Amino acid sequence: MADTATTHPPAPARSTARPDLRMFLTRHGAWVALALLVLFNLAVTPNFATWQTLNVNLTQVCAIVIVAVGMTLVIATGGIDLSVGSLMAIAGALAPLIFMGKLFPLPHLYVGIALAFVVPVLVAGAFGWFNGFLITRLRIQPIIATLVLFIAGRGIAQVMTNGNLQVFKVPEFQYIGLGRLFGVPFQALLMLVIVLAAAWMLRRTVFGRQILAVGGNERAARLSGIPVVSVKRRVYLISGLLSGIAGLIVIARNSAADANLVGLGMELDAIAAVAVGGTLLTGGRATIIGTLVGALIIQLVRYTLLANGVPDAAALIAKAAIIVLAVWLQRQARS
Structure with missing residues (x-):
């Protein structure tokens, strides 16, 4: 006997052709x-x-990008x-003392x-490792542990130079900040190598998965079984090394090292x-890659305001607003 019960076609699935705008902005807002x-x-x-x-x-x-990667x-x-800003100052103060022969004859x-x-890069890295040591060995909160060198690090750089501006003109050293390779600023190529290497490490290596x-x-x-202490010390070591590289770039670009100004405010950027x-x-x-995009946004906001006659102080306000928006989008994504 045939089944005479009527069947109804299934209800059409809700269309997903149009993406959720808020989720799209949460995931791709920086781009x-x-x-x-x-x-x-x-x-x-x-x-x-x-x-x-x-x-x-x-x-x-x-x-900014190099420091932000760390x-x-x-x-x-x-x-x-x-x-990070103080470690840039230390590296920037130490480098001219070395190549100008003020520490030892060359x-x-x-x-x-x-x-x-x-x-200087190794010294900055050693200070970064010291941050990790304070955090893992003495169980000091990261914000407090790194605040120690935030304050003392710039003082160390000022003592090294007696607070004096170190002016120099050494093209071989300044290539890192002023040189060009195939018409592209060398520092930009170095930045790109660091970004790609860090992105690959974070996504493709055991150490990267351990960090997350x-x-x-x-x-x-x-x-x-993850060696938490070792992982933390290594990331602070990497942050210190990258801060040292950034410090060399800044002084090479400026043809001078000023322990009072090199890296000032870099931690916030x-x-x-x-x-x-x-x-x-x-x-x-x-x-x-998102960090790279974030740094470009911050730089472009500042450039846009300055290029259109807006005072530089307004860029600080705009930067704060961008951070608030970014944190809000993060909360939306987590919810």
């Missing part, structure tokens, strides 16, 4: 903001689409590093230049770039 900034400048700002403008913005953003790794573990200028590229695991749930990471780029400030999730 959208960068695109809007570029389009606005192309339409309004004179001479924006020129190589000179691109060069200015590139040279201004490179040091900050991204630190924040991914649930930490923070307030000492057999040749090129020996001093080679040492000036290596020793520690930031996501430190207790669970420890119970699963780096944290802002990380937040705007989409890395969770509570740890456990990070995006290096």
